[in-house]
Amino acid sequence: MxxxxxxxxxxxxxxxxxxxxxxxxxxxxxxxxxxxxxxxxxxVTQPLAPAVIEAMHRAADEMSCKETFRGYSPDSDGYPFLREAIAGYYKGFGVDLDASEVFVGDGAKSDVGNIVDLFDVDNTVLVPDPVYPVYVDTNLISGREILYLDANEDNGFLPLPEKDVHADIIYLCSPNNPTGAVYDREQLQAWVDYALENRAVLLFDAAYESFITGEGLPHSIFEIPGAERCAIEFCSFSKTAGFTGMRCGYTVIRKELQFEGVQVSKLWERRQGCKFNGVSYITQRAAEAVFSPxxxxxxxxxxxxxxxxxxxxxxxxxxxxxxxxxxxxxxxxxxxxxxxxxxxxxxxxxxxxxxxxxxxxxxxxxxxxxxxxxxxxxxxxxxxxxxxxxxxxxx
Amino acid sequence: MxxxxxxxxxxxxxxxxxxxxxxxxxxxxxxxxxxxxxxxxxxVTQPLAPAVIEAMHRAADEMSCKETFRGYSPDSDGYPFLREAIAGYYKGFGVDLDASEVFVGDGAKSDVGNIVDLFDVDNTVLVPDPVYPVYVDTNLISGREILYLDANEDNGFLPLPEKDVHADIIYLCSPNNPTGAVYDREQLQAWVDYALENRAVLLFDAAYESFITGEGLPHSIFEIPGAERCAIEFCSFSKTAGFTGMRCGYTVIRKELQFEGVQVSKLWERRQGCKFNGVSYITQRAAEAVFSPxxxxxxxxxxxxxxxxxxxxxxxxxxxxxxxxxxxxxxxxxxxxxxxxxxxxxxxxxxxxxxxxxxxxxxxxxxxxxxxxxxxxxxxxxxxxxxxxxxxxxx
The missing domain is CATH 3.90.1150.10 (Aspartate Aminotransferase, domain 1)
Known part of the structure; x- marks a missing residue:
């Protein structure tokens, strides 16, 4: 049965x-x-940007004509025009990505949820409490043990690593949902150091990065030295550009991220190639328009x-x-x-x-x-x- | 580590x-x-239908204006307007679905790949050979044992159940990719009977159903009595309406499909609610237009x-x-x-x-x-x- x-x-x-x-x-x-x-x-409640709307109308018109029609995207990880635009955006944070390190998906929720397919069931997961429920639920579904980290008034809802706690998979979200608290450079460095020391993977949810205005506050975990060897970053156009109804996000996995000699980005490519067929062409053109001046x-x-x-x-x-x-x-x-x-x-x-x-x-x-x-x-x-x-x- | x-x-x-x-x-x-x-x-190579293009332009304009802007969809399983339109389409096959039994997703590949999240690792999987590689790969990734069923010239690439083969999860695709062979009513009834007898789940890929013209050939597994208690059907707008670049499909799970007293549709709802945030609003409006006269x-x-x-x-x-x-x-x-x-x-x-x-x-x-x-x-x-x-x- x-x-x-x-x-x-x-x-x-x-x-x-x-x-x-x-x-x-x-x-x-x-x-x-x-x-x-x-x-x-x-x-969100505000309408999409006019440049985004125009890009969608243009893309829809392309789909109406045999010569410009687009079927399956060349691969499931996004059109080069969008992967390159996102890599370009990271230059603004001083992070030099190759476009092949950017994986376009249909939203941070999907990628944060599906990334656990790459990891063995026997890993221990660490999540701060309070937390975005997806981190917990996706690991419960696959049967992983979860440890909670106390976020509270004393630490300003920004908990730091505890030396005696061992974990293999760590979730961080900054700016945080639900607390709005934001880690500074030094705090994130402590997390990167801890992850490297424990050979853990740091899953960094940066969905709200575009709300950061404070000087010196990192927008990307890859601004922190060593993160390329331990972190995966998830981001989204949902809050950056009001795409909650459009469905587009991206995940960044550096070539340096390897466990047991295996490049994690290759596994993600394989996972997505098997279980995903890319984001709507029209949505990808809309997302590209977010990066035009x-x-x-x-x-x-x-x-x-x-x-x-x-x-x-x-x-x-x-x-x-x-x-x-x-x-x-x-x-x-x-x-x-x-x-x-x-x-x-x-x-x-x-x-x-x-x-x-x-x-x-x-x-x-x-x-x-x-x-x-x-x-x-x-x-x-x-x-x-x-x-x-x-x-x-x-x- | x-x-x-x-x-x-x-x-x-x-x-x-x-x-x-x-x-x-x-x-x-x-x-x-x-x-x-x-x-x-x-x-596919032909452009999208004019009615679909018009629907996309209209939906894009809705997104440009605060009063008509759409953010997150009410739930991750699709807008009621589309779920109802799909349920209406099934009436043409003599299948009476409730709209809540239709789950809109971003393509049959994603749903066929992700559905295995609902099943224990210890189930045995049966796939016909030759086969669409996703059926095999998604189960290998989760570590399930796979049995192959010989499709060959002798059976016209339409293998039937073998009494001495035991399996818990069965994949069928009709019209078949890659062979183009199509099961008739009697053959599908044999599969449904076998699934019910073995308390197996039948995963039925109907992505090419709209190419069926032969009289009496089933378009949906739910035309077969008993299928509501053993089958899940996957379908897509990719080949029906040229949506390969648009990303929209649907999965049908009847309320009657239960194992160990658990409604499978409730688990899928939970899985999608946790790891998916719905299909682009514009794509859903485009898909709705496929069903207009x-x-x-x-x-x-x-x-x-x-x-x-x-x-x-x-x-x-x-x-x-x-x-x-x-x-x-x-x-x-x-x-x-x-x-x-x-x-x-x-x-x-x-x-x-x-x-x-x-x-x-x-x-x-x-x-x-x-x-x-x-x-x-x-x-x-x-x-x-x-x-x-x-x-x-x-x-």
């Missing part, structure tokens, strides 16, 4: 966003005149819009004397729930008293209890209004 | 299309005036164009007295190499003497040796020309 993968039983049901949406629906029904402001889900200017304007929301929110929390991380260099603000409330208590309180929806920190792990995530991806005017409401509540 | 997944060592290097391309390049350099006709790779008419015209190529090829092979399968109900023709040549001998012979490129059958498994695959996805005039050249060669 066919046996199912029993590891699925070890997954927790992902009730977080379902429960939020149920509570919001119920509130809405009981209060038909409500003016709820949603600051919960990490989705015009496209770059336009996406940076949208990021500035969200950054301004984050500043408004950070200022309001400061005025209210609420402890938080993020807001600067990140679209997320991770605040301590006031008056000792737990995450869900505060969720209910904020929904009922101020008609604001956020995300209970407890949904991201046990260390998230007592914290709350707000996102800066909303409308500017509504963001101001939400902060006014929170301040009134505090009085 | 981090250990890699050692199963990658069990994969054969996929030299097939690389070697073909090298040989063609070499020939081209040695004969700059050549007029090579390519009938090797299974990619206008879109349907247009894609059927293109299929008719390829079917006509297949007829021209089949007629030529018949005239030459060459044994083959496919051609009817399939874009592939699987011919026996003339004069006892092996697959690569015939490849070289055809390239050098007639400037035609096909695919050596040996690349699809040991039973493919001595056979050769030709595709009907080329230009109509060139297809006629290629057949004229083959006939001249035969004289």
């Amino acid at each position: 066919m046996k199912l993968n029993g590891n699925f039983q070890n997954l927790q049901q992902s009730y977080l966003f379902v429960t939020i949406s149920q509570k919001v629906d119920e509130y809405g029904k009981a209060h038909p005149q409500n003016q709820i402001i949603k600051m919960g889900i990490g989705d 015009q496209g770059r200017r336009q996406v940076m304007e949208t990021i500035a819009y969200y950054q301004n929301n984050a500043r408004v929110m950070a200022k309001a929390l400061e005025e209210m004397g609420i402890w938080f991380t993020g807001g600067a260099n990140s679209p997320y603000l991770w605040m301590k729930c006031p008056d000792g409330m737990d995450s869900w208590e505060y969720f209910d309180y904020l929904l009922n008293e101020a008609e604001i929806v956020g995300t209970p920190g407890a949904g991201f792990g046990k260390n998230g209890e007592g914290y709350f995530r707000l996102t800066a991806f909303g409308d500017a005017q509504k963001t101001v209004e939400a902060m006014e409401r929170m301040k009134k509540l505090k009085k | 981090m250990k890699l997944n050692g199963n990658f060592q069990n994969l054969q290097q996929s030299y097939l299309f690389v070697t073909i391309s090298q040989k063609v390049d070499e020939y081209g350099k040695a004969h700059p005036q050549n007029q090579i006709i390519k009938m090797g790779i299974g990619d 206008q879109g349907r008419r247009q894609v059927m015209e293109t299929i008719a164009y390829y079917q006509n190529n297949a007829r021209v090829m089949a007629k030529a092979l018949e005239e030459m007295g060459i044994w083959f399968t496919g051609g009817a109900n399939s874009p592939y023709l699987w011919m026996k190499c003339p004069d006892g040549m092996d697959s690569w001998e015939y490849f070289d012979y055809l390239l050098n003497e007639a400037e035609i490129v096909g695919t050596p059958g040996a690349g699809f498994g040991k039973n493919g040796e001595g056979y050769f695959r030709l595709t009907a996805f080329g230009d109509a005039q060139k297809t006629v020309e290629a057949m004229e050249r083959m006939k001249k060669l035969k004289k």
Whole structure:
């Protein structure tokens, strides 16, 4: 008889966003005149850049004509025009990539989820808590042991390696989802040194790098010496250019990353060649347009819009004397729930008293209890209004 | 130390299309005036249907405006508009699906590759030989034992279950890639009965179903009673509507498919929710347009164009007295190499003497040796020309 993968039983049901949406629906029904402001889900709200839209129209027209029609892409890892554009973008961080070290995929979530296919089941995984649930779930599905690292107020939600903890696969996300906290160069160097010493692989999620403005803060793990020998970096156009509905990301694996004499990039190439057929041509042309001078200017304007929301929110929390991380260099603000409330208590309180929806920190792990995530991806005017409401509540 | 997944060592290097391309390049350099006709790779050549192009332009414009912009799709399994359109399409086969039984993905290759995440490593896999390499490779990567089933001239490359062979996971592809052979209702019923008896799961690849014209031939495994309790069906817009560069497919899992009391569709939902973020909105709107009356008419015209190529090829092979399968109900023709040549001998012979490129059958498994695959996805005039050249060669 066919046996199912029993590891699925070890997954927790992902009730977080379902429960939020149920509570919001119920509130809405009981209060038909409500003016709820949603600051919960990490989705963008601003339209795509005009340069991106133009590129899509051009690409669609190419597909309408036999002479310019594109079928399967030459390989599953992306068209050379896009791999080269991404490698060019890394030059801005002082990182000199070969285009063949860039692998275009349909989003950071897929690549972060699928990368574990390359690793033996018997490796030990280390993830900070609170954490983006995909890191945990993808490893539970394949049956790996998971260790958690305490991220908390004491370490500013930026935990550093612990000498007596041994792990083979380490996940880091900076700027962090959900906490918005950002590692500096020295902290990342500590992680790279630890990974090299333990011969571990460091899976670095840089999906929010374009929100970094602080001087000297690394955008890429490959700015750190030695990272080429231990790290894999995941990034995405979702938050950089509003591509959440477009589906495009990229993974960077340097040639130097080898275990047991095997180049990890070759295994990824083989994995993707077997189980993936590349990203939509139209999406790849759209992503290319993000790197044109015009496209770059336009996406940076949208990021500035969200950054301004984050500043408004950070200022309001400061005025209210609420402890938080993020807001600067990140679209997320991770605040301590006031008056000792737990995450869900505060969720209910904020929904009922101020008609604001956020995300209970407890949904991201046990260390998230007592914290709350707000996102800066909303409308500017509504963001101001939400902060006014929170301040009134505090009085 | 981090250990890699050692199963990658069990994969054969996929030299097939690389070697073909090298040989063609070499020939081209040695004969700059050549007029090579390519009938090797299974990619389409005709542009997308006008209705599809229009849908993409409309969707791109939606993305340019805040009021109509779309971010993350409501869930990773596709927008309701597309799931419902696909369920509606199945009504034409007499199959009554609920839209929630349809899972939209980025292509049959991804879904066929990733579905094995749901199954225990200790299951035994049965694949016919010759075979689409993904079935084998994805199971080798996860470390499953694979049994091969002889497809050959005696059974018309349509092997039936063998009572003394036990397997838990069975792959079938009909119309078949590479052989073009198509199972009839009775043969598929034998497979469904065998799967139910063995409590096996039947993974049915229907990527070429839209090429079926023969009366009474099933388009979907779910036309067979009992299949809802043992089968998963994979399909794609790649060959139906020329979407090889667009990336969209779908997987159908009925609610009745349960093992150990667990609904398999729930596991797939969970797997995709964790490791996938849905298909591009623009691609989903493009796929929806395939089912509009206008879109349907247009894609059927293109299929008719390829079917006509297949007829021209089949007629030529018949005239030459060459044994083959496919051609009817399939874009592939699987011919026996003339004069006892092996697959690569015939490849070289055809390239050098007639400037035609096909695919050596040996690349699809040991039973493919001595056979050769030709595709009907080329230009109509060139297809006629290629057949004229083959006939001249035969004289």
